[in-house]
Amino acid sequence: MTTGIVIVAIVAILLGSTLQRLSGTGVGLVVAPVLALLMGPALGVFVTNSTTVVSGFLIMLAVIKDVNWKRYLIFMPMALLGAIPAAFMVRELEAAWLNIVIGSVVLISLALTFGTPRVPHIQSHALTGVAGVVGGFLNTSAGVAAPAMVMYSKFSRWDQRSFAATMQPTFMTMGIFSVGTKLAVGATTIDQLPPWWLFPIIVITVVGGIRIGAWLARRISIDTARRVAITLAGMGGAVTVIRGVLMLA
Numbered sequence: 386m387t388t389g390i391v392i393v394a395i396v397a398i399l400l401g402s403t404l405q406r407l408s409g410t411g412v413g414l415v416v417a418p419v420l421a422l423l424m425g426p427a428l429g430v431f432v433t434n435s436t437t438v439v440s441g442f443l444i445m446l447a448v449i450k451d452v453n454w455k456r457y458l459i460f461m462p463m464a465l466l467g468a469i470p471a472a473f474m475v476r477e478l479e480a481a482w483l484n485i486v487i488g489s490v491v492l493i494s495l496a497l498t499f500g501t502p503r504v505p506h507i508q509s510h511a512l513t514g515v516a517g518v519v520g521g522f523l524n525t526s527a528g529v530a531a532p533a534m535v536m537y538s539k540f541s542r543w544d545q546r547s548f549a550a551t552m553q554p555t556f557m558t559m560g561i562f563s564v565g566t567k568l569a570v571g572a573t574t575i576d577q578l579p580p581w582w583l584f585p586i587i588v589i590t591v592v593g594g595i596r597i598g599a600w601l602a603r604r605i606s607i608d609t610a611r612r613v614a615i616t617l618a619g620m621g622g623a624v625t626v627i628r629g630v631l632m633l634a
Contacts, residue, residue: 390423391583394432395590400617402440402594407602407610409549410531412440412556414614417528418491418621422628424579426483427475431573433528434563435584440591441557447599451550459510460517460555464530467521468562469570474526476572484629487527491622494523494532495615507540520555525563530556545607 397419404411416436420429445452475483516537524530534555538548567573601610 391586394420394423395586398436398587398590399594399597401436402591403598403601404610404614405440406444406595406598407605408607408614409545409552410535411610411614412437413524413529413531414491414495414618415621418488418618418625421484421487421625422621426480426487427573428577428579430475430487430526430528431564431567432579432587434524434560436587436591437524437556438560438564439588440595441553441555441560443591443595445550445553445557448550448553451547452554453547453551456513457551457554459513460520461558463514463517464521464524464559465562467518468525468559468566471522471525472563472566472570472572475567476570481629481632484625484632488622488625488629490523490527490529491618492626494529495619495622497532497536504539506542512537512540521559521562524559525566530559
């Protein structure tokens with residue numbers, strides 16, 4: 386792994402962690418397409434999943450009083466159901482197709498999440514379970530669970546403060562499921578993992594991003610943070626799709 390790859394990865398993780406502290410989401414959307422380009426799709430998403438475990442845990446400590454544990458406990462078993470078939474898909478797909486899947490998921494998710502007009506109000510445990518399954522599948526296959534959760538929050542009219550807080554343990558646990566299932570089915574092996582010293586760097590970078598996000602939270606709006614996340618994620622998703630298509634060609 387070259388110094389250039391490490392530096393770009395650190396910048397992406399720093400930005401994603403900052404945006405996640407500001408708005409509740411951001412790590413997956415920003416980091417997944419960038420790391421997929423730098424490290425290859427399977428390993429890039431694996432490292433993204435590892436990053437969401439760290440960021441979700443650390444941010445959760447700051448917002449834990451606002452977490453809706455009832456919804457979290459519905460999300461979790463359903464997320465595992467989504468993670469298992471996604472891990473097998475990652476194992477079987479070629480790198481080119483994985484790039485296309487990751488980039489397409491990011492782009493389609495952005496369009497659905499931020500381009501969808503007001504949706505009907507639906508409040509049910511079934512919808513919560515479906516969001517957990519879809520989120521678990523997308524997180525494991527593409528490193529991007531946030532859009533499924535944001536769509537669910539729109540349907541359920543979930544308060545932003547509680548939603549952002551609850552997403553932290555949710556993303557943390559989904560990340561654990563994603564890492565565990567992919568190691569279990571052989572979609573990612575121990576030999577393929579990046580050098581051990583990258584993981585302490587990820588932790589330090591996430592801590593830095595959280596601190597920057599907390600500082601910026603008093604100075605910029607959530608809408609501004611989301612626009613930045615959308616722009617960065619859209620660019621990364623488009624480039625990832627293009628790379629996959631070129632690999633096929």
